[in-house]
Amino acid sequence: MSDAVLKDARTISSLVAKIGAVVGQRDRPLAFMEVCGTHTHAIASAGLRRLLPKGIRLVSGPGCPVCVTPVGYLDHAVALGSRPGTTLCTFGDLYRVPSSHGSLELLAASGGRVRIVYSARDSLDVARERPSEDVIFLSIGFETTTPTIAAVLEEAEREGLANFRILVGNKTIPSALRAIARDPETQLDGLLLPGHVSVITGWHVYRFLADELQLPAVVSGFAPAEITRAILELVQQATTGRAEVVNQYARVVTAEGNRVAQDLVDRYFEPADATWRGLGSITGSGLALREQWARRDAGRVDIEFPEPEEPAGCRCGDVLKGLIDPPQCPLFGTRCTPDAPVGACMVSSEGSCAAWYRHERLGLELPGRADTQQGG
Numbered sequence: 263m264s265d266a267v268l269k270d271a272r273t274i275s276s277l278v279a280k281i282g283a284v285v286g287q288r289d290r291p292l293a294f295m296e297v298c299g300t301h302t303h304a305i306a307s308a309g310l311r312r313l314l315p316k317g318i319r320l321v322s323g324p325g326c327p328v329c330v331t332p333v334g335y336l337d338h339a340v341a342l343g344s345r346p347g348t349t350l351c352t353f354g355d356l357y358r359v360p361s362s363h364g365s366l367e368l369l370a371a372s373g374g375r376v377r378i379v380y381s382a383r384d385s386l387d388v389a390r391e392r393p394s395e396d397v398i399f400l401s402i403g404f405e406t407t408t409p410t411i412a413a414v415l416e417e418a419e420r421e422g423l424a425n426f427r428i429l430v431g432n433k434t435i436p437s438a439l440r441a442i443a444r445d446p447e448t449q450l451d452g453l454l455l456p457g458h459v460s461v462i463t464g465w466h467v468y469r470f471l472a473d474e475l476q477l478p479a480v481v482s483g484f485a486p487a488e489i490t491r492a493i494l495e496l497v498q499q500a501t502t503g504r505a506e507v508v509n510q511y512a513r514v515v516t517a518e519g520n521r522v523a524q525d526l527v528d529r530y531f532e533p534a535d536a537t538w539r540g541l542g543s544i545t546g547s548g549l550a551l552r553e554q555w556a557r558r559d560a561g562r563v564d565i566e567f568p569e570p571e572e573p574a575g576c577r578c579g580d581v582l583k584g585l586i587d588p589p590q591c592p593l594f595g596t597r598c599t600p601d602a603p604v605g606a607c608m609v610s611s612e613g614s615c616a617a618w619y620r621h622e623r624l625g626l627e628l629p630g631r632a633d634t635q636q637g638g
């Protein structure tokens with residue numbers, strides 16, 4: 263073990279001891295939601311849940327873009343991609359997510375043109391290669407991703423690439439957090455705020471959590487010691503009745519965020535209502551292309567697609583609201599695995615079901631043994 267790793271282990275151990283001393287014995291564990299999919303995986307891969315005292319429950323939130331993309335978006339994409347002369351470009355995670363009656367993967371297997379791209383910019387190359395085709399980028403993601411998509415639109419405009427469009431499914435985190443925090447079912451005691459998203463938005467956009475909803479909140483980095491330190495801050499606030507938004511990721515997150523990226527997004531997009539898997543429609547929590555860019559909007563193509571149907575038995579919605587831990591879904595690890603996923607939360611590398619499957623299954627008796635869960 264290197265000196266750095268040993269130092270980190272000692273830091274985490276000391277922070278966990280402090281958390282234990284502050285949290286004490288409780289009738290109900292303090293429930294903290296990590297909002298970001300990268301935090302979900304960092305927590306799971308470091309085994310932090312097992313290290314923390316029983317008085318703490320960490321629940322995963324809606325911070326995985328693929329997981330919160332509703333089935334209806336995929337149905338829409340499949341319908342667009344089924345038209346002759348159309349090529350869809352998508353990130354790999356979305357490719358395997360079940361739609362109501364298939365998936366992008368199945369569309370490709372049955373002759374549809376679907377290209378997996380590693381960045382939104384790659385889809386411009388596809389549009390250049392296939393000038394006679396309608397090339398549609400499946401645009402999903404949060405504040406971190408949207409500026410790159412706006413930059414791609416800028417490039418398409420500059421170059422006059424008339425055959426490039428996007429199907430907008432982009433979402434914004436603060437409105438979703440407001441909806442979750444207000445939901446009486448969730449009973450949260452604090453939030454671990456997303457580091458990457460906050461680099462763009464700035465931490466001031468979360469002040470409503472403390473000022474209006476009296477919820478402690480901490481912006482944190484992704485190293486296990488940073489996350490553990492953020493949890494200590496949440497515990498200290500929650501046990502003393504304080505509610506503040508604390509920025510512990512100040513080396514990259516500022517109060518106001520990245521103004522250049524915000525302005526670029528603003529040029530192409532405006533706020534819109536959006537449907538989130540599991541959370542339903544949330545006012546102002548999504549983005550739409552401004553009227554000026556209607557020609558870039560694949561959502562305006564006149565096309566019919568079926569009424570969306572969620573995968574039978576999948577409880578992604580309850581997982582995304584933190585109401586259950588993934589192993590409490592009866593399909594977890596049996597009918598639903600990363601190799602044969604039923605729901606989006608098991609497909610995406612940032613999904614909480616995938617994180618639990620990869621890192622937290624040891625000691626669980628599958629399927630879904632209720633007495634091994636941390637709460638629910």
Ligand code: SF4
Pocket residue numbers: 575576577578579581588591592593594595598599603604605606607608609615
């Ligand atoms: S384990 Fe699979 S079926 Fe169950 S909630 Fe997660 S993704 Fe859905």
